[in-house]
Amino acid sequence: MNVEKPITTEPAAMQWGSDYLAAVIRQLDLRFIAINPGSSLRGLHDSLVNYLGNESPKLLLCLHEDHAIAIAHGYAKVTGKPMAAAVHSNVGLMHASMGIYNAWCDRVPMVVLGATGPVDAVERRPWIDWLHTARDQGSLVRHFIKWDDQPASLPAAAESLVRARLIAETAPRGPVYLCFDVSLQESKLSGPLEVPDPSMYSRPTPAYPEPRALRRVAQLLSEAKRPVIMAGRIGRDIRDWVRRIELAERLGATVVSDLKQGAAFPTDHPLHVAYSVGSRGMQVLREADVVMSLDWIDPAGTFKLLAERGAPIKAPYVHCSPDQYSHNGWSMDHQALAAAHTHFLCEPEALVDALLELDDEERIFPGRGKDQAGQPPSSREPAAPVPPDAELSIRVLAHVLREATRDVPVTLIRTPLGWSNDVWEYRHPLDFLGKDGGAGIGSGPGMAVGAALALKDSGRLPLAVLGDGDFMFSSSALWTAAHYRIPLLIVVANNQSYFNDEIHQERIARQRHRPVENKGIAQRMTDPEIDISAIARGQGAIAYGPARNAGELARAMRDAVARVRDGALCVIDARVLPGYES
Structure with a gap:
């Protein structure tokens, strides 16, 4: 370094x-x-x-x-x-x-x-x-x-x-x-x-579940025919990752993950359901007879959304999170208050360990999940090859990046709005790191550099996929990575717009019966176009693009992956189509 x-x-x-x-x-x-x-x-x-x-x-x-x-x-x-x-x-x-x-x-x-x-x-x-x-x-x-x-x-x-x-x-x-x-x-x-x-000055001993409450919840889970685990704020420790899998398999519990928070469970495991509250997630939550949250972000908001979509949750809800110790009333990041059957004020890892230890002693969950335990990942039909001349929707972008890195252990540091998580399999806690917490803009480049610093010499390829607005807010963060020789690959999903706000403006215009054609005013970053590659080179990065189709992006990725693995900082300007669906 x-x-x-x-x-x-x-x-x-x-x-x-x-x-x-x-x-x-x-x-x-x-x-x-x-x-x-x-x-x-x-x-x-x-x-x-x-x-x-x-x-x-x-x-x-x-x-x-x-x-x-x-x-x-x-x-x-x-x-x-x-x-x-x-x-x-x-x-x-x-x-x-x-x-x-x-x-x-x-x-x-x-x-x-x-x-x-x-x-x-x-x-x-x-x-x-x-x-x-x-x-x-x-x-x-x-x-x-x-x-x-x-x-x-x-x-x-x-x-x-x-x-x-x-x-x-x-x-x-x-x-x-x-x-x-x-x-x-x-x-x-x-x-x-x-x-x-x-x-x-010893560190505080972590909180542990109260034994009587633990036993009540264990009994509830042992009697459940369709238990669901909602995996939210989870650490990156591989031991805890393995223990979560073990608990889900013993329970035969479906696991729904919240990808605002990064990989919490193997996404191609037979028990996993993707996309938080997508159609399959809605179904398993609606049919659940017990729902247990491992520090899920905004459970009450999730339940409200499900109710509005005709799938209210009727099962007992067990909440495990110490988060209320941080709630002070200034910021509303504490979210709505969820009605819980039991609330454990400990970290999720402690509850998982306690349930497994109780089961080890008393065989409360005997034989549950045997058909899933130790099974290979669920099969997925291989995606059709992307034609080289295909324009870069977000989904095509994700496919090209996945194919270019399939033989490399990757840490996906950040992704833009509309990202196609179903294209990637997350099989390790460092495969995906989630979002930035505050849902603002401009944190992406700096967070990518910090994560890459921590991953240096780990053998993993640090990859951040950033929006063009996020990149432009803080592009000078790249200089630190270049100066200190921190390997990192950034792909800028460049739709030349603050497109999420275009959607807001279109929605408001329709509600007010005003011209939707005006949605791009004071939103689009054109005339002049921003030269992402020049800005990246100006910070000391190796730059590519703009790549305008799948073939150009694939060629840039082949070279960039090799260079980053040799210690370089690389940035690819990928011109993506506006929109979040392929």
């Missing part, structure tokens, strides 16, 4: 407040800090480079604070562990706020390090320090982080740093924010300070 090595003459002694902060940060085992630099961080920046030698953690330069947060977000989606991001003062935190909101909604751990100009007004430089000082800087993001602090002394800062990592990693996970006064960073140490050992 191409990380800058500082010039050193002799080992630096701990002399400054920021040296001490850097030493504590090293103890937290944060491998990287994505940073957009600024004067409020100059003391800490110097200490990370000249005191720690830019090693453990390594600094990763980003061209925008939102990229720094998105990179940390993508990294956490792969590893389940927090990465740090550093943002400059109030101005940097304001830039970073959308990315922090995404991480909050996605429930991923992250440590955001910030700074403020001198709290003591006497210490402020004229003009600039006044602009970069806020009375309560954390209030900018307090509604969508788990915890924040602005410690007033170095010992307090050390405790805050240790606490921050613990809180970020405790379910429900999320971002935390620490703000360090410039004066604290740049103060001269008067004597030695003890660097805390984080191992002395």
Whole structure:
């Protein structure tokens, strides 16, 4: 990895407040800090480079604070562990706020390090320090982080740093924010300070299902003839993946997955039903006699949608999620309240383990799912070959990408609206990482870089399929991948429009009996056309396109896959047809 090595003459002694902060940060085992630099961080920046030698953690330069947060977000989606991001003062935190909101909604751990100009007004430089000082800087993001602090002394800062990592990693996970006064960073140490050992502060023991409630639910499941598991927010650990499969097979339970959250169950397993609430999913939920949610996002909304489509759920509903600990009333990301027969306030993995352990002891689910256990994936008719001159609908795009990567282990980092998930089989928790949490726009490039960073040397091909609007919001995030030699393949599904909003405008026009022909005004990115390839090359990527049909895209993919596997950053401009159906 191409990380800058500082010039050193002799080992630096701990002399400054920021040296001490850097030493504590090293103890937290944060491998990287994505940073957009600024004067409020100059003391800490110097200490990370000249005191720690830019090693453990390594600094990763980003061209925008939102990229720094998105990179940390993508990294956490792969590893389940927090990465740090550093943002400059109030101005940097304001830039970073959308990315922090995404991480909050996605429930991923992250440590955001910030700074403020001198709290003591006497210490402020004229003009600039006044602009970069806020009375309560954390209030900018307090509604969508788990915890924040602005410690007033170095010992307090050390405790805050240790606490921050613990809180970020405790379910429900999320971002935390620490703000360090410039004066604290740049103060001269008067004597030695003890660097805390984080191992002395044990991580909280995960919550476990209450035994009586567990037994009631196990009995309910053992008597069910058509149980359904709704798999939502799930970690990327392969052991937990295997345990979920084992539970579903013992129960003979149909598993419905929510692909906003990434792969939670093998999508070609005989017990799996795709597309969340598609026609088959609606049928199995309507016919279910028990429904158990493993941290499903918005179960009440799912049930409401099913009821509106004539398939109300009448079965007892078991909800497993610690998510309500993060609900604070500012953001409505908590969704509607679902009526639950039983609610376990633990992570899904704990409930799965507890049910399997109870069954191991008492054979509550004897022989269930034997016909599915150990069976090969469900058969699927091979797709007809795509003609080389076929125009690129989203479905054709997905087919071409799948065929070009079929012999390569792929992590599909992101996909655009309308993506054809049925074209891909997800057989590993890292096969697909899901969405961005906050459902905004602009996070894709940064999250792709962060996920690719975490996947480096894993043997997996990091592939992100981004919309052109998402790509253009944050295309300069690619520079970080190019500079630090992070292999990554991005395919831009370029319909030259904010097409989802065209659909909204058409719907409104029809409701109001107005011309639908005007739906593209202030939506389409043409005249002039945006040269995606030139923008990618300008960030240091190898660029292809525009590819306008299946044959051109297939040729670009063959070359790009080979180059990425050799360590390159590649971007393909794929001109797709407007629309979400083939």
